Amino acid sequence: MKRFFKIFKVAFRSINKNRTRSLLTMLGIIIGVGAVIMTISAGEGATLQVQNQISGLGTNLLMIQTKTEHKAGINVRMGRPIDKKDLDILQKNAVWMPKISPLVAIGAQAIGPNGYKSTTVYGVSFDYFFITSRAIELGEFFTEDDVKTAKKYCVIGATIREELFPGQDPIGRQIRIDKVPFTVVGLLTKEGSGGMGQDMDDIIVAPYTTIQNRLYGHQRGYNLIMASALSEDHIADAEIEAIELLRESHKINPDDEDDFDITTQIELQEITGNITGILTILLGAVASISLIVGGIGIMNIMLVSVTERTREIGTRLAIGARESDILSQFLIEAVVLSLVGGTIGVVFGFIGNQIIYKATGFFIPTAGYSILIGFGFSALVGVAFGYFPARKAAKLNPIDALRYE
Amino acid sequence: MPAKKVIETKNLSRVFKNGEIEVHALTDINMIIEQGEFVAIMGASGSGKSTLLHIIGCLDRATSGEYELDGVLVNSLNKNQLADVRNQKIGFIFQSYNLLSRTTALENVELPLIYDRTGQFTNAEELAKKALEQVGLANRIYHKTNELSGGQQQRVAIARALVNNPALILADEPTGNLDSKASIEIADLFVQLNNKGKTIVMITHEPEIAQFAKRMIYLRDGQIISDQLIENRSNKEFALKELEKPSTP
Ligand SMILES: Nc1ncnc2c1ncn2[C@@H]1O[C@H](COP(=O)(O)OP(=O)(O)OP(=O)(O)O)[C@@H](O)[C@H]1O
Ligand SMILES: [Mg+2]
Numbered sequence: 001m002k003r004f005f006k007i008f009k010v011a012f013r014s015i016n017k018n019r020t021r022s023l024l025t026m027l028g029i030i031i032g033v034g035a036v037i038m039t040i041s042a043g044e045g046a047t048l049q050v051q052n053q054i055s056g057l058g059t060n061l062l063m064i065q066t067k068t069e070h071k072a073g074i075n076v077r078m079g080r081p082i083d084k085k086d087l088d089i090l091q092k093n094a095v096w097m098p099k100i101s102p103l104v105a106i107g108a109q110a111i112g113p114n115g116y117k118s119t120t121v122y123g124v125s126f127d128y129f130f131i132t133s134r135a136i137e138l139g140e141f142f143t144e145d146d147v148k149t150a151k152k153y154c155v156i157g158a159t160i161r162e163e164l165f166p167g168q169d170p171i172g173r174q175i176r177i178d179k180v181p182f183t184v185v186g187l188l189t190k191e192g193s194g195g196m197g198q199d200m201d202d203i204i205v206a207p208y209t210t211i212q213n214r215l216y217g218h219q220r221g222y223n224l225i226m227a228s229a230l231s232e233d234h235i236a237d238a239e240i241e242a243i244e245l246l247r248e249s250h251k252i253n254p255d256d257e258d259d260f261d262i263t264t265q266i267e268l269q270e271i272t273g274n275i276t277g278i279l280t281i282l283l284g285a286v287a288s289i290s291l292i293v294g295g296i297g298i299m300n301i302m303l304v305s306v307t308e309r310t311r312e313i314g315t316r317l318a319i320g321a322r323e324s325d326i327l328s329q330f331l332i333e334a335v336v337l338s339l340v341g342g343t344i345g346v347v348f349g350f351i352g353n354q355i356i357y358k359a360t361g362f363f364i365p366t367a368g369y370s371i372l373i374g375f376g377f378s379a380l381v382g383v384a385f386g387y388f389p390a391r392k393a394a395k396l397n398p399i400d401a402l403r404y405e
Numbered sequence: 406m407p408a409k410k411v412i413e414t415k416n417l418s419r420v421f422k423n424g425e426i427e428v429h430a431l432t433d434i435n436m437i438i439e440q441g442e443f444v445a446i447m448g449a450s451g452s453g454k455s456t457l458l459h460i461i462g463c464l465d466r467a468t469s470g471e472y473e474l475d476g477v478l479v480n481s482l483n484k485n486q487l488a489d490v491r492n493q494k495i496g497f498i499f500q501s502y503n504l505l506s507r508t509t510a511l512e513n514v515e516l517p518l519i520y521d522r523t524g525q526f527t528n529a530e531e532l533a534k535k536a537l538e539q540v541g542l543a544n545r546i547y548h549k550t551n552e553l554s555g556g557q558q559q560r561v562a563i564a565r566a567l568v569n570n571p572a573l574i575l576a577d578e579p580t581g582n583l584d585s586k587a588s589i590e591i592a593d594l595f596v597q598l599n600n601k602g603k604t605i606v607m608i609t610h611e612p613e614i615a616q617f618a619k620r621m622i623y624l625r626d627g628q629i630i631s632d633q634l635i636e637n638r639s640n641k642e643f644a645l646k647e648l649e650k651p652s653t654p
Binding site: 399 | 490522
């Protein structure tokens with residue numbers, strides 16, 4: 001142990017003696033570890049954001065849609081549309097889904113006194129606000145009665161307000177959605193933009209009855225039905241219940257498949273978790289390549305250094321160093337170089353994350369395990385790529401080494 | 406009291422094989438060197454001096470024959486044991502000093518103690534300073550090697566060879582890179598060390614340096630052709646005076 005310490009000191013001295021070269025050697029590892037940390041963290045950041053967004057979609061959410069099939073790049077509707085009959089059956093019989101709202105979405109032009117904006121208009125029932133846990137900032141939601149009587153009321157998002165009523169109180173004002181006049185009854189609390197480029201405040205919400213009657217022709221179907229399960233533990237129960245009720249409503253034979261799809265929040269989280277997980281691994285793998293390149297850099301310079309220091313090695317052997325002493329010295333040099341490089345890389349990666357956060361507002365949590373991976377990898381690289389040059393040094397014949405010019 | 410044998414070789418031979426060609430660098434070397442001797446080895450270039458010194462110094466192995474160093478039969482040792490013998494029993498001095506560059510004299514002298522496995526040298530720095538004092542470099546302890554003259558560098562190398570208190574000091578043309586005056590100083594230093602009891606074997610090409618030793622072994626074509634005591638040993642004063650004489654016409 002004491003000799004290990006001595007040899008460690010020897011290795012450290014020779015690193016210190018060639019500071020510029022040592023730093024250049026480390027550069028590859030610094031960049032490699034920095035890149036690993038930044039990419040893994042970016043992946044984690046993306047995961048976090050998507051997860052937040054999904055939980056922001058609603059509380060214990062279930063989404064019921066007609067089955068679609070992806071054909072030649074187009075989603076083709078396969079089953080019967082989800083319609084009023086389905087909604088009624090669910091509302092009447094569901095035990096695990098206390099809140100249910102249909103949703104019809106249309107792209108439309110909203111025109112106000114001071115501007116206009118192309119946006120998405122959601123036709124929903126009152127429960128929608130609960131299901132998606134949206135809050136009101138000014139005014140109020142439209143009521144279930146307003147939905148029943150198909151009032152031309154709407155609630156607008158903050159982005160719409162900025163375009164149509166900049167700096168003004170929009171409550172009670174008139175807007176036109178594709179020429180149909182609506183009264184603004186409420187302003188939604190700002191939600192912020194989702195990471196997928198979706199502006200959660202660039203929306204108008206109105207009673208689905210009004211949208212269907214006035215804007216959506218007389219189509220009966222909905223884009224989907226949203227429901228909120230009683231609690232997180234009952235999402236699965238709610239799903240089973242919805243399947244039973246809808247199969248009944250659609251009169252599907254026991255042997256036939258569902259002609260609708262139910263997506264729950266948990267499934268969404270799992271799917272996106274998988275996708276972002278793969279993304280993280282992929283990014284990390286690409287970054288690891290730079291670490292390997294860094295390792296090869298270490299090996300190159302160590303090999304040059306062994307050749308350059310042949311006489312030194314010969315001298316050490318002559319005064320009684322064992323092969324294992326020389327091997328340890330060079331191995332320690334390589335590992336110290338890569339670990340110090342790794343440490344600097346971790347710091348750079350962390351700083352890089354902060355810079356990205358400051359510049360883009362995209363929060364990147366520097367993942368703890370990415371630091372471990374960075375360190376572990378750099379130590380591994382040091383051993384793996386340092387071993388060959390170290391062995392070469394240790395196997396030198398002392399007489400030849402002493403004679404080396 | 407018979408003096409202790411430090412070196413004893415019996416029919417020591419060394420053959421280098423390069424493919425088909427065999428070079429008989431040493432043939433049947435028989436010699437005994439006792440404690441306290443100061444031996445100069447001379448001979449033409451290629452006569453096998455370095456080869457002999459390498460074998461004596463456990464850097465190389467004989468092809469045949471026996472070699473006993475300080476009571477240890479070297480033939481039977483493995484690589485690690487050879488390294489340990491070099492570390493404990495031998496101090497090497499080379500023509501080109503072989504010091505670590507940009508490193509202080511002190512650190513250079515401490516070097517052999519790093520590889521000590523006996524645990525007897527706990528005070529490396531103190532020992533290194535003492536060795537540097539012995540070679541007259543007490544005031545250069547913290548100088549880096551590149552700040553020292555050739556003669557001073559060779560003194561550092563000698564201190565390094567002394568620091569582990571070896572049974573044997575081996576020097577391969579230690580004055581080969583030095584001018585006459587510095588050579589004489591180094592030779593004188595060897596004499597002083599020898600007077601203190603160190604056993605020294607030194608290769609040299611220069612007769613006036615060899616003349617400082619007590620005994621001279623002459624090699625030719627890998628064989629000892631003469632081995633005799635030196636009758637009128639040289640010393641520092643004499644050699645320096647000789648230097649000042651104009652060369653005889
Ligand atoms: N590794 C080797 N492979 C082959 N031949 C060698 C090797 N080392 C030495 N020799 C040969 O052995 C012989 C003795 O060499 P050695 O180096 O001992 O001579 P030397 O007396 O030290 O000469 P010099 O005074 O020039 O240093 C030479 O003929 C040399 O060519
Ligand atoms: Mg020689």
